Amino acid sequence: xxxxxxxxxxxxxxxxxxxxANNNARASELRASLKKQGVFLINLMSSPGAGKxxxxxxxxxxxxxxxxxxxxxxxxDATVDAETIxxxxxxxxxxxxxxxxxxxxxxxxxxxxxxxxxxxxxxxILENVGNLVCPAEFDTGAALNMAILSIPEGDDKPLxxxxxxKVCQAIVFSKIDTIQVFDxxxxxAEARILKLNPKAVFFPLSAKTGEGVxxxxxxxxxxxxxxxxxx
Amino acid sequence: xxxxxxxxxxxxxxxxxxxxANNNARASELRASLKKQGVFLINLMSSPGAGKxxxxxxxxxxxxxxxxxxxxxxxxDATVDAETIxxxxxxxxxxxxxxxxxxxxxxxxxxxxxxxxxxxxxxxILENVGNLVCPAEFDTGAALNMAILSIPEGDDKPLxxxxxxKVCQAIVFSKIDTIQVFDxxxxxAEARILKLNPKAVFFPLSAKTGEGVxxxxxxxxxxxxxxxxxx
Numbered sequence: 001x002x003x004x005x006x007x008x009x010x011x012x013x014x015x016x017x018x019x020x021a022n023n024n025a026r027a028s029e030l031r032a033s034l035k036k037q038g039v040f041l042i043n044l045m046s047s048p049g050a051g052k053x054x055x056x057x058x059x060x061x062x063x064x065x066x067x068x069x070x071x072x073x074x075x076x077d078a079t080v081d082a083e084t085i086x087x088x089x090x091x092x093x094x095x096x097x098x099x100x101x102x103x104x105x106x107x108x109x110x111x112x113x114x115x116x117x118x119x120x121x122x123x124x125i126l127e128n129v130g131n132l133v134c135p136a137e138f139d140t141g142a143a144l145n146m147a148i149l150s151i152p153e154g155d156d157k158p159l160x161x162x163x164x165x166k167v168c169q170a171i172v173f174s175k176i177d178t179i180q181v182f183d184x185x186x187x188x189a190e191a192r193i194l195k196l197n198p199k200a201v202f203f204p205l206s207a208k209t210g211e212g213v214x215x216x217x218x219x220x221x222x223x224x225x226x227x228x229x230x231x
Numbered sequence: 232x233x234x235x236x237x238x239x240x241x242x243x244x245x246x247x248x249x250x251x252a253n254n255n256a257r258a259s260e261l262r263a264s265l266k267k268q269g270v271f272l273i274n275l276m277s278s279p280g281a282g283k284x285x286x287x288x289x290x291x292x293x294x295x296x297x298x299x300x301x302x303x304x305x306x307x308d309a310t311v312d313a314e315t316i317x318x319x320x321x322x323x324x325x326x327x328x329x330x331x332x333x334x335x336x337x338x339x340x341x342x343x344x345x346x347x348x349x350x351x352x353x354x355x356i357l358e359n360v361g362n363l364v365c366p367a368e369f370d371t372g373a374a375l376n377m378a379i380l381s382i383p384e385g386d387d388k389p390l391x392x393x394x395x396x397k398v399c400q401a402i403v404f405s406k407i408d409t410i411q412v413f414d415x416x417x418x419x420a421e422a423r424i425l426k427l428n429p430k431a432v433f434f435p436l437s438a439k440t441g442e443g444v445x446x447x448x449x450x451x452x453x454x455x456x457x458x459x460x461x462x
Contacts, residue, residue, distance in 0.1 A: 049383060049384025
């Protein structure tokens with residue numbers, strides 16, 4: 001476990017990648033341990049600025065009365081996202097600093113889990129580093145991989161960053177309140193993702209207006225209940 | 232040099248990272264060689280979907296009558312960007328595939344330079360992989376590092392991805408035609424970047440409306456003339 005520092009209210013842990021670890025084996029171990037505890041881990045990934053934190057605030061405020069939720073905010077630097085989540089939702093939040101790394105691996109996620117304390121949680125959300133490339137290559141031990149593609153980024157992104165859209169079961173199209181301003185065809189994006197990943201499910205939404213967030217919340221509650229019923 | 236494949240009109244080269252190379256030494260060599268030829272290499276970086284390709288089309292069409300321009304489009308997959316550049320500007324364009332790598336290093340850039348053929352060029356633009364993290368760590372040998380931060384991404388990105396804004400001399404704020412729709416304060420973004428990089432210069436613009444593109448074009452012409460006058 002790396003050093004811990006307390007910065008104002010937000011606890012920060014620096015997590016370091018293990019070069020020699022077998023990431024897949026560690027991810028499987030972490031997944032099995034969380035399953036035993038009934039803790040559903042979501043690995044949330046996207047480009048920088050696609051709206052991960054804004055979506056989490058909106059989603060958590062819809063779910064926190066029925067689920068015990070924790071959030072691990074991973075960043076190279078700063079604590080702005082963890083502060084936002086804690087201030088706007090009140091749920092247990094920790095900041096993970098990656099010491100320059102562009103993604104989280106299973107060992108780093110495990111350190112985060114130890115840092116936040118998973119006991120009693122139903123839902124633990126890892127907000128990965130904003131990056132559409134590298135995080136997709138590392139299994140973190142999550143029960144669900146979820147990606148956000150924002151409308152301003154364009155509907156061609158699945159062509160250029162295919163792995164991300166292959167490894168995620170749930171895909172959010174965010175900022176749909178701006179769809180009039182940008183050239184983004186949801187049907188085109190869906191077709192491109194389904195070619196890579198025929199079982200992908202889609203959630204077009206706007207965390208700003210609230211449109212579509214309820215459907216994602218309902219989907220997650222259903223997933224978590226099914227997961228916990230077989231632990 | 233890796234294998235070359237011809238796909239329709241766009242030539243594709245797969246460039247592979249050299250694990251053992253001393254990247255800084257290779258970058259210096261490439262920079263010296265390009266300087267001797269008077270070829271000004273720009274390394275253009277941003278998140279996915281910030282508008283690198285759209286800006287290049289607008290910029291190149293303003294510059295191609297006074298400068299001989301080449302473009303190297305780096306992507307993990309697809310050739311959509313190279314096709315767009317070639318179709319909309321007519322300048323010499325090559326697609327570099329990174330074999331999964333999330334960034335270009337100096338060796339990969341050198342392979343790209345050999346692939347496209349730098350002779351007679353005034354300006355060579357490398358459109359790096361869309362990623363605000365990893366490309367910032369690798370000197371490609373460019374004369375100028377340029378980053379784009381798009382308005383929809385938010386003005387907090389320099390806090391979270393500081394290295395990118397440290398290593399770039401020129402920073403473009405793109406999609407400013409959408410500034411009414413998003414919470415982005417240009418003054419705030421500039422102040423955050425200047426803290427990391429006191430000499431940064433800023434170009435707020437919209438490639439869609441054309442606003443601000445002329446100022447960037449004029450800046451680049453000035454840089455290139457100064458560079459070529461001392462070769």
